Structure formats: structure tokens, C-alpha cells
Amino acid sequence: MAALPWAHHTSPIRDTDSSTVGRWRPATPAELTVSRRELDAALHDGARPAATAEDAVQGLLLAFEELASNALRHGGPPIEVTVTRTSHSWLLExxxxxxxxxxxxxxxxDPALGGMGLPLVATICADNGWTVEGDRKxxxxxxxxxxxxSDAPPVPRPRSASSGHSPTY
Known part of the structure; x- marks a missing residue:
């Protein structure tokens, strides 16, 4: 799988119907897990529109985990994660x-070696990017x-260590 580019551009403009679903400041992987669980609970307790597909909720949770864990591993503290609901989508920052x-x-x-989070998020989300605001990425x-x-392209499977080909499951 070729890496999908992460364009350097600002996030979408929020509309008048936008509202913050939640904001978290995880400092450790354990705090990130707690944050993801809090988002999951909020999305299953009324913080989502009635017509929301459960797959979309799971996709948001996956993107949340991937982008926030990347920030913990590769970014500089403090980390802040915000989910905003707009009239047609969630915006994860x-x-x-x-x-x-x-x-x-x-x-x-090889996907078995990790590093596939950004391409995965780019594949399952409608849009993505990055920008610098002040001294923060x-x-x-x-x-x-x-x-x-299920509408997204498939995520690649790890290659077998001995053959270099995808294992048969």
C-alpha cells in the first residue's frame, strides 16, 4: 500500500450547527485508552445524530486512537484531542x-512492522490534513x-515472514 499524502492545509470550517463532543488531554497510553472509552460512551449516549451508522462511530474511534497515539509517540506534549460534530460529519483534531x-x-x-495508522485514517475518513497554529501542529x-x-478500500494484510507474501487465513 502506497502512503496516502497528508496535505498541509487547515481543517474544515465549522458550521453554525457545530458543537464540541469532547476534548481530552491524554499524557500516557493509559490516559488515551480512558479518553477513547469516554468518546465511545458519549457517542452511544446521545452525542451522535439519529441517522449515524455504527460503522462511522467505529471509524471515528479508530481514527481517534491512531492519531492520538501518533501524537503521544511522535509529537511533543501537551497533546490535545478534540472531536466536533458538524451538520454532516465529525471533525477530529x-x-x-x-x-x-x-x-x-x-x-x-510491511504492515506487520507498524506505521500504517496515517494511511488507515486517510482511507476511512472523508478528508484529512494538517496545519500549524501558533507553536502547535x-x-x-x-x-x-x-x-x-465496508465502503473503504481494504487495509493490507501483513506479509508472511518467510515468503514475503500475505498469509492465508
Whole structure:
């Protein structure tokens, strides 16, 4: 899978119907897990539109986990994760203090070795990008409420260590 580019452009403009679903400041992987669970609970307790596809919720949770964990590993503290609901999608924004380090999708790497989070998020989300605001980098993705993950292209499977080919499951 070739790395999908992460364009350097600002996040979408919020509309008049926008509202913040939540804001988190995880400092450790354990705090990130708690944050993701809080988002999951909010989305299953009335913080989503009635016509929302469950696949879209799962996609947002996956994008949340991937982008926030990247910020914890590769960005500079403090990390801030915000989910905003607009009239047709969720906007996920993850900011960190590493404004000088743009998001770098893995290119040509065996998926078993990691580094596939950015291409995965680019595949399942409607749009994505990054920008610098002041001294902070903001990596963002938007997920339409009705987007089914089954509509997205497949994620590559790890190659077998011995043959270099995908294992048969």
C-alpha cells in the first residue's frame, strides 16, 4: 500500500450547527485508552445524530486512537484531542507541540512492522490534513456520520515472514 499524502492545509470550517463532543488531554497510553472509552460512551449516549451508522462511530474511534497515539509517540506534549460534530460529519483534531514535525505516513513498509495508522485514517475518513497554529501542529480528519467502513478500500494484510507474501487465513 502506497502512503496516502497528508496535505498541509487547515481543517474544515465549522458550521453554525457545530458543537464540541469532547476534548481530552491524554499524557500516557493509559490516559488515551480512558479518553477513547469516554468518546465511545458519549457517542452511544446521545452525542451522535439519529441517522449515524455504527460503522462511522467505529471509524471515528479508530481514527481517534491512531492519531492520538501518533501524537503521544511522535509529537511533543501537551497533546490535545478534540472531536466536533458538524451538520454532516465529525471533525477530529489532534494537536501537539511538535510543530516542526509533520505527519509522515509509512511508505513501502510491511504492515506487520507498524506505521500504517496515517494511511488507515486517510482511507476511512472523508478528508484529512494538517496545519500549524501558533507553536502547535494540528493533525485532523473528518468522518461522515453515514460512512460505512465496508465502503473503504481494504487495509493490507501483513506479509508472511518467510515468503514475503500475505498469509492465508
Amino acid at each position: 489532534v494537536s501537539d507541540a511538535a510543530a516542526d514535525r509533520p505527519p509522515m505516513p509509512a511508505a513501502g513498509r 494540528v493533525v485532523w480528519a473528518s468522518m461522515h456520520y453515514t460512512r460505512a467502513l
